[in-house]
Structures are given as structure tokens and as C-alpha cells.
Amino acid sequence: MKHNDVEYNNDTSVEFLKMDVEGAEHKTLIPFLEEYRVCQIFLELHGSTSNHTQLLRKVATLDYALFSYEPNAYCSFCCEYSFIHLSCMERYGVSMSTLYLKNISTI
Structure with a gap:
């Protein structure tokens, strides 16, 4: 996946990522996070509760x-x-005191 601004600056990390892509979060966020380390993510997530839970689990596995x-x-x-x-x-x-995303079961 190409991320022109990040690649243009030869960056390997991103300090802040704000994402509101009207339902495309499930296709775009995890591939981006697998390629770049982002310190803080601010995300509007669309979809069913099970879709939210699925994405939250994936984000948690990336620390x-x-x-x-x-x-x-x-x-x-x-x-x-x-x-x-x-x-x-x-x-x-x-x-x-509690990092509760590692074992998330329901939201």
C-alpha cells in the first residue's frame, strides 16, 4: 500500500493518525499499522458491533x-x-492500570 506523504519524508513512524474514511477503516487501518508504527490513533469506526470488535482485536494485537x-x-x-x-x-x-483490549470479548 502506498502512503505518499510518509514515504516522501522517508518516515517509518507517525506521531498521530486521525482516520474518518466512512467505512473503509476495515480495509485501510491494519495494513497501514503493519507498515508504520503510529503513536496515537484517533479513529471513527463504522459498522456492526462484531465489526468493531474484530478491528479492535486486530489493533490490540499490534500493541x-x-x-x-x-x-x-x-x-x-x-x-x-x-x-x-x-x-x-x-x-x-x-x-x-488495565490494558483491556488484549482480552476483549464484547463491547
Whole structure:
């Protein structure tokens, strides 16, 4: 997958990624995260609860922790999620008592 801005700058990591791609999150997010390490992700996710759970599990396997989640009041099948990569927690002074995405069963 080509990411021109990232490749143009010869970057291997991204500090912040904000994604609202109207349902294409399932096709685009994981391939991007497998290629680049992103410190923080801000994502509007569309789809059914099972689609959300499936993507959240995949994000968790890439060492991201959920730090914020909010239903979208204007879209009944959308939620806003914010994640931080475990390797970035110290840099941002983050400490979490529970990293609950690793064993997520339902949302």
C-alpha cells in the first residue's frame, strides 16, 4: 500500500493518525499499522458491533491500548476510538492500570 506523504519524508513512524474514511477503516487501518508504527490513533469506526470488535482485536494485537471511546451521537453504528501504542506511553506520561483490549470479548 502506498502512503505518499510518509514515504516522501522517508518516515517509518507517525506521531498521530486521525482516520474518518466512512467505512473503509476495515480495509485501510491494519495494513497501514503493519507498515508504520503510529503513536496515537484517533479513529471513527463504522459498522456492526462484531465489526468493531474484530478491528479492535486486530489493533490490540499490534500493541495498542484503548484510552478513549465515545459513541457517535449522529451515527448509530459509529464510535470514536483513541489508541496509544505501548511504546509511546512513557513519552506521553501515560500509565494505565488495565490494558483491556488484549482480552476483549464484547463491547
